[in-house]
Amino acid sequence: MEFIFECARSGLGSQEKERFPVNTHNVHFSPAMEQKFRIPEVNPSDMIVIILSLELYFRLIPKNSGLLNKFSDSIKLGKSCSLFDSYVTFTTWIQSVLNDIDKCNYVGELKRLYLENKIQELLLLHFDLYQQYHLNSQAQKISDENFEKLKEAKSILDTNYVNAPSLKELSKQIYLNEYALKKEFKICFGTTIKQYVISLRMKYAMDLIKEGEHSITDIAHKCGYKGLVQFSTAFKKFYGKPPTSLSRLI
Template sequence: MKITSKLSAHQEPFINIESSNHYDPKSILKEEIIAINNENAEEIKSHILTTDGMVLIDTQMYFSEPQIEVFEINEESVVMDFISCNNVETQIDQLESEKYTKENTHNIFYTTKFKATFKIPAFEQINYLSIILSKEFYYNIINEDWELHEKFSKNILFKKSGYLTSKYLPFTPAIQWIISEIKNCNRDGALKKMYIETKIRELLIHQLETLNQPKPNELIDEDEYSKLQEAKQILENDCAHAPTLTELSRLISLNEFKLKKGFKACFGTTVKSYIIKLRMERAKELFQTKAATVSEVAYKCGYKDVSHFSAAFKSFYGFSPQKFKINWDIIQLWITGLLLLA
């Protein structure tokens, strides 16, 4: 499997990777960082992880003039695609893609041979994360017969290029969190390989679950569904200061009854329950990444009363925030000890 990426203004690709198609649990994880910053105000930074059957590419770009990027994969592969930028015009051979990228959206696609052309505007911060898997690697991290990707699996069997779903969908908080964990992983060697592969599997499961969610109720038209998606995004953007139902209804120009009924029909949960879910996931993230007290986390998650936060946390996770914090600190000490021994 060979992967290249180049700007049309340059002869040489800035990414040029070869990886075996075979899945080998004993293969090592290679790491490469590409950094280009020249007098023409071209800035490219790409962090690449490679092992047999898998290539992970995290790329940021910024240009003072419009550019054209050509990205190619020479063999069949499954690509987990995560876009964190807007306004990039996209043309993909063999795939019917959306014309312009949308920030914080994702999809999965299978391709027998991939070639994409991206028209990158000037003065736009470009960021994408692509996890490219050989067919053998893909089927080693997921059950081939799993119902969640039955149709997608048949496309792979018959070598039919296509997306898992017709449109890129917004990141969920869980997907955002796992992407952050992958990008900020500071482990080395075999531990890093084990960690990254575990996170790819976890990310894939969240993608499949999200992309296979039931379609909205037929009684909900496209305009109303778009407003419900907007409401969901508003909550995700700042769950600590989530608007009231009345305020949210006003923000998206949809009456409260349709908001409550439509939100439940489209996303399988109430507005209130979704806010709690977002806050609890945020609390877990804060406990895992910062040495924060329970009262600090409660405040940052939108709770003025620590006891209300503790009760909500215990109801959501089954144990108190104090117990979670103690257990997480012990796990971190154990991992640090393993790394020191290694």
């Protein structure tokens, strides 16, 4: 992933010199890539490049997740590819995550987990942006009316994920039948309703852990889980470690 604030890049080999506008980004994969970055001497320059191994990429974005099948398939086949045809402008959310990474003061295991979480968040933001630019053929079949209802459903979950409505309740709120809601939500947003709610809860849980002022039991309840075991299982599945191991590092 490359995030360019002020930079000119020249590639090696057959690549020709390219210039990119400021405040742009893209995601690339190459099995063997060598690059040179030419930084102007007279202008303040800043650039963030995040390099991921295949193992880490597919741990953050599982192979069976359904997100960006075409991009992930190219990676699995070892074919060079880019997420976007050209560099695209930062969103407010991407800028916010980059600032979090830049200001990270954690050390050791907590720093590693925090940065992996932020990188995963960046990937998801990229994928969300990609889906806005390139709706697949299935999404193009969704009516404008249903698309607006699906955005409303996502907005409801964004603000009520702690006490998220059931599929039946959400269906009634947006006046869309359960089958269409379940199927078309995944098409539009690249994840199931259940997994989307879990991701929101887990991000909230991590924020509470970082505050260092709450017990794990309290965090479980604040995130909408009735029991500690249920919360710990979900947390470990999402982050790869139980919440208790992180709370001791605060």
